[in-house]
Amino acid sequence: MSFVLLDHPLIKHKLTNIRNKETKMKDFYQNVEEIAGLMAYEITRNFPLKEVEISTPICDCIQHELAQDIVIVPILRAGLGMVEGIRRLVPTAKVGFIGLYRNEETLEPCEYYAKFPETITDSIVLVVDPMLATGGSAAAAISMLKMRGCKDIRYVGLVGAPEGVKTLQKKHPDVDVYLAALDEKLNDNGYIVPGLGDCGDRLFGTK
Ligand code: PRP
Numbered sequence: 726m727s728f729v730l731l732d733h734p735l736i737k738h739k740l741t742n743i744r745n746k747e748t749k750m751k752d753f754y755q756n757v758e759e760i761a762g763l764m765a766y767e768i769t770r771n772f773p774l775k776e777v778e779i780s781t782p783i784c785d786c787i788q789h790e791l792a793q794d795i796v797i798v799p800i801l802r803a804g805l806g807m808v809e810g811i812r813r814l815v816p817t818a819k820v821g822f823i824g825l826y827r828n829e830e831t832l833e834p835c836e837y838y839a840k841f842p843e844t845i846t847d848s849i850v851l852v853v854d855p856m857l858a859t860g861g862s863a864a865a866a867i868s869m870l871k872m873r874g875c876k877d878i879r880y881v882g883l884v885g886a887p888e889g890v891k892t893l894q895k896k897h898p899d900v901d902v903y904l905a906a907l908d909e910k911l912n913d914n915g916y917i918v919p920g921l922g923d924c925g926d927r928l929f930g931t932k
């Protein structure tokens with residue numbers, strides 16, 4: 726597994742905005758979307774291309790387009806905040822959904838929804854979720870995708886804890902992990918420190 730920290734200055738600037746507890750829902754959502762887009766630009770850098778023959782107004786020529794379909798799989802709810810930022814750069818990307826919530830006492834992930842495009846098994850799958858805390862949700866989502874036959878899976882998160890990275894390294898050593906920030910630790914309630922609080926609630930105004 727490769728672990729990549731995408732700490733571009735613009736990403737760091739926008740992360741500061743979403744970490745700030747004074748940032749309200751609309752700006753919070755917008756910054757999450759923008760960070761996801763900036764990360765997608767970096768992550769797609771080595772995606773395979775294929776040659777295609779086209780005609781410009783001047784002549785026929787060989788050009789390039791993405792060789793594989795891309796499927797974005799947000800882990801509901803918070804992962805939804807990252808989808809449009811990536812689709813703006815890759816408008817042909819399809820979207821699958823995995824519904825998981827963390828049991829607040831055991832911190833174990835509970836599945837409540839799954840829906841995927843038919844072509845997902847041969848696609849590059851980007852599992853997106855802003856928060857990698859214990860890593861339980863991410864590991865469960867990746868297992869669900871592997872059970873459906875996905876072979877090329879990458880995890881994209883905004884803020885991670887060392888515990889979450891270790892979980893993914895142990896359970897899914899074949900999956901590349903991309904984060905915008907690696908924070909210090911988890912607190913006793915399983916929240917990332919310093920983190921940004923409850924991402925789903927801040928994106929959707931549920932608290
Ligand atoms: C949050 C977050 C991740 C999960 C991370 O979701 O969006 O999915 O917790 O924690 P873990 O690494 O310890 O599993 P939550 O369960 O709060 O659901 P929500 O997005 O619906 O608010």
Ligand code: URA
Pocket residue numbers: 803856858915916917918920921922923924925
């Ligand atoms: N989920 C969140 O939304 N935030 C955390 O810090 C940990 C899990």
